[in-house]
Amino acid sequence: MPRKAPELSALQVRRLISPGRHAVGGVDGLFLRVTDNGGRSWILRFPTGERRVSAAGNSFAVYRDVGLGSFPSTTLAAAREKARSIRDKLAEGIDPITERKAAKQARQAEERRRLTFARAAKAVIQIKQAEASNIKHARQWESSLESYVIPSLGTMSVADIELAHVVQCLEPIWQAKPTTAARVRQRIESVLSWATAHGHRTGPNPAAWKGNLDAVLPAPAKIKKVEHLPALPIDTAPVFWQSLTQREDVTAKALTLLILTGSRSGDVLGARWEEIDLAEALWVIPAGRMKRRREHRIPLSPAAVGVFKTLSPAQEGLVFIRGNGKALAARSMGDLIKRMHETSLKEGGQGFVDPTDGRVVVPHGFRSTLRDWMSERTATAHDVAESVLAHAIGNQTEAAYRRGDLLTKRAGVMKQWADFLVRK
Structure with a gap:
């Protein structure tokens, strides 16, 4: 049976300054790692249950390390508490490294979902400006969204925008400015499509016209007033x-x-x-x-x-x-x-x-x-x-x-x- 490391005190741990890995006791596998440049951090080393064979033909156990924070920011007591928690999970068959990765991925997914409409619109506007052959048309993209959409949807997460929000945004201009409103709707749809393609939202696009807004708002062609540009006889x-x-x-x-x-x-x-x-x-x-x-x-x-x-x-x-x-x-x-x-x-x-x-x-x-x-x-x-x-x-x-x-x-x-x- 492997010898247990003696349980060091906080003062003894503070005096550990030579490079290497130092067992501090209290929890099996808990070490203070000291780097060549004097940096110190906590690690918990545990066996994975896997065994491998060395080049010399000797069988050896495979271990994994989990970082528990730097020292002295993370105290000896805190490091032992974290190590015990991980040991308890290992006893239950939970891999702490896999769990950490899953948690990180979940946080990243949540951050993507929290992207605001204003930030998404900025990204799409940059794309449209790069594509545009007419600078005026590119600027219209930005000005129309700034005037009619950003005030109401700008701070909202793209993941939270639903049909009701889009309708609330479009209704004030839908009949008064049908041509402008139709373009604004298309631009909202483009921004939300971009957000979906980049993993910031899921589900149908609430700004889509066919099978969606066409059941709520009158068709632009039915309310559009044709205004001819002034011309000479x-x-x-x-x-x-x-x-x-x-x-x-x-x-x-x-x-x-x-x-x-x-x-x-x-x-x-x-x-x-x-x-x-x-x-x-x-x-x-x-x-x-x-x-x-x-x-x-x-x-x-x-x-x-x-x-x-x-x-x-x-x-x-x-x-x-x-x-x-x-x-x-x-x-x-x-x-x-x-x-x-x-x-x-x-x-x-x-x-x-x-x-x-x-x-x-x-x-x-x-x-x-x-x-x-x-x-x-x-x-x-x-x-x-x-x-x-x-x-x-x-x-x-x-x-x-x-x-x-x-x-x-x-x-x-x-x-x-x-x-x-x-x-x-």
């Missing part, structure tokens, strides 16, 4: 064009290209010289910059080519830049239209407003004017007109079989549109 477009082309500033030239090509503001402001082929009269916008994530080829009319040539074509870099070398601001073209409107009024003109509601026209409104012109003043086929504006094909079957982009036909339309604008 067809016959006012040449009047505006004449006023615009009298200006030589870079913002005016950007707006000129927007009108001539029927492009979106972001596409024009982000245009790069490496996308432009003046010899082929072609502007190719890469998929990463397009709303539909598909490359869009724009045939350039002679008038559009002429505008590009006035900008000192370069090999690369942004086409439209200010004198300081920085890109034009997102609102620059809209601000220019407002100034032109005010000038027109001062000179006794009618200004540049949408006659249906009296609002000053916005850059995107020229796409509506172009679409109206194609429908009412030309024989442009529907699919060609939609392709001019880089719209998706509504019929999925037709879209599946469509291979070309109707470039030649669109080139004819762009030439007609330019001729209409510059008419005297």
Whole structure:
């Protein structure tokens, strides 16, 4: 029978300073371990019941060590109490190391479940900002959540968010701001999906629409009020064009290209010289910059080519830049239209407003004017007109079989549109 270690006193334990493992007695297998640099800590050594054979052919018992804390932070009395507790568990067949690991994993799982919605949203926003081709859209993600969701759900654990919480968050804006509310719902759903994928919550997503919120809230399409962006009547477009082309500033030239090509503001402001082929009269916008994530080829009319040539074509870099070398601001073209409107009024003109509601026209409104012109003043086929504006094909079957982009036909339309604008 192995000899029991003598039971040392607290004073005797304090005097143990030589490196090694020192039995302190009181509980079988309790040691004070002293490191070479003087550090001291408690361990409990116990047999696992397993035996192995050494290289020399000798059988030996396998032991395991359990740490009980450092000395003197953990006193001799406390170390013996911890050791006795572990010995009692061993007697019951409970492995203390396995138990500790299970407890640690449980704590980690609980910490993951306690992740707040605000922290989860921050992680998802960073992902969306990295994916976004339009900085404005990326910022909208953050601002919409900050305005409509974080105040009510921000401090809640993602694991605790249920249908009632999502409904309470969305109801105040669901009918008043249906478009915004629909986007906010999708963003809540994305954040909670991310939380589920990362182990922070389980179960169905309470922000999902189908089979969930659709049974509680009215469909956005049923309550959405269609608000058209202010646009010029067809016959006012040449009047505006004449006023615009009298200006030589870079913002005016950007707006000129927007009108001539029927492009979106972001596409024009982000245009790069490496996308432009003046010899082929072609502007190719890469998929990463397009709303539909598909490359869009724009045939350039002679008038559009002429505008590009006035900008000192370069090999690369942004086409439209200010004198300081920085890109034009997102609102620059809209601000220019407002100034032109005010000038027109001062000179006794009618200004540049949408006659249906009296609002000053916005850059995107020229796409509506172009679409109206194609429908009412030309024989442009529907699919060609939609392709001019880089719209998706509504019929999925037709879209599946469509291979070309109707470039030649669109080139004819762009030439007609330019001729209409510059008419005297």
